[in-house]
Amino acid sequence: MKDKKKESLFNIIRLVGDVLIIHFSFIIAFHLRFEEIMINNLRAYYQNIPFIIIFSLIIFSLYNLYSNQILKPVNDNLLAFIPACIIIILFSVTVSYFFQTYQFPRSIFLIALPILIFLLILWRYLLLIVQKKFTKNKNIILIGSKKNTNKLKTNIDKYTNNGFNIKKIILNTDFEKLDKKEKSQIIKEIDPDIIFISFDLPIKDKKELFYLSLDSDWTISIIPEFYEIMVAGGKLNQIGELPFYNIISMSNNNYLFKRMFEVIFSMLTIIILFPLIILISLMIKIDSQGPVFHKQDRVSKNGQKFIIYKFRTMVKNAEKKSGPILSTKSDSRTTRFGRFLRKTKLDELPQFYNVLRGDISLIGPRPERSHFINKYNRNIKDYHYRQKVKSGLTGLAQIYGFYNTEPEDKLRMDLIYINNRNILFDLKIILNTLKTIFTGNKFK
Helix, strand or coil: CCHHHHHHHHHHHHHHHHHHHHHHHHHHHHHHHCCCCCHHHHHHHHHHHHHHHHHHHHHHHHCCCCCCCCCCCHHHHHCCHHHHHHHHHHHHHHHHHHCCCCCCCHHHHHHHHHHHHHHHHHHHHHHHHHHHHHCCCEEEEEEECHHHHHHHHHHHHHHCCCCEEEEEEEEHHHHHCCCHHHHHHHHHHHCCCEEEECCCCCHHHHHHHHHHHHCCCCEEEECCCHHHHHHHCCEEEEECCEEEEECCCCCCCCHHHHHHHHHHHHHHHHHHCHHHHHHHHHHHHHHCCCCCEEEEEEECHHHCEEEEEEECCECCCCCCCCCCCCCCCCCCCECHHHHHHHHHCHHHCCHHHHHHHCCCEEECCCCECHHHHHHHHHHCCCHHHHHHCCCEEECHHHHHCCCCCCHHHHHHHHHHHHHHCCHHHHHHHHHHHHHHHHHCCCCC
């Protein structure tokens, strides 16, 4: 069976298994709650469960839990179910309240939550083991400069679930010297499943590989440069019989709707989490000397400066001697409680106030300090384009990036978001930001 057919089959198995587990988790919760389940309880449950299941599958899809699971880290596969299940339970409570199904006791949701998380993680883990036995690793070729192919190899080795076999690494300087026939012969001898192309490979060679792949069963995966990101986000249109792509402006679209959503979301978050905000403030004062909040000058759209607010996670006057430097994963200046705040991302909570003020958006490139912006503008081509839109509390680079992710790679993710942003994409980023709390990704 072809790998694509196998993956489709396993996706169906995942979906059916997820539906059954969601259903049985609630049934188990009923049995734990009641010695004998009354017919009214089951009627209320069955009235709600179709909405709960449909919503659950949408959430799982937004968390990419129906894409190729073999090629992802185990943490990304499994720990994503923790925030997903919390969201599902909150939705279920809302649905039961909306339909006034009071025979569906609220205690059932609290009992069902840990059962749902445990069974889904166990089920997906066992399925992942089975799938790996029936799926061969993908043979791949890496083509690009020594620096970028080494970086790609490191990320494949570290952040994928052993789903790739690197059969050959070809440096772009060597590849450029070959004629079309020689290039074709080298690749056909390996017969890879995927060819990874670095952004620094000349456009002529990229086009040759593209046309070679059309005649074979290879997938071309390109790490894009800025021009390619913009073209990929183009909108198809036509004049008469002539199709064309519109390369869209980088200015904000649907701003009014986006702003309304941000204000409502931020106000609700601050109100709901206000007791937690008070508790964190007290813990900071107990843990170390200094103010509760850390204020810092940042730069947003078109170089506009503003003051960003965060819970203080470092010792008082941390940069007095060193000057402005980027924080690291194991920064010695971080306080004991500050390490917890950073790990859980709770130090970012005060920035909802910045969102309410309109200093930043909910989603967008993270605001940076002038010192670093000037440095990156000198060293990184196209860096200034991320200043074309308002900065954000979180973004694509914060989901997939780490503390040690190079600014150029974060820029690539920021530009992908800028060129593809819409409300559904924003929602997906919000959900995946919650996931980073449980998978342990460190963003800044």
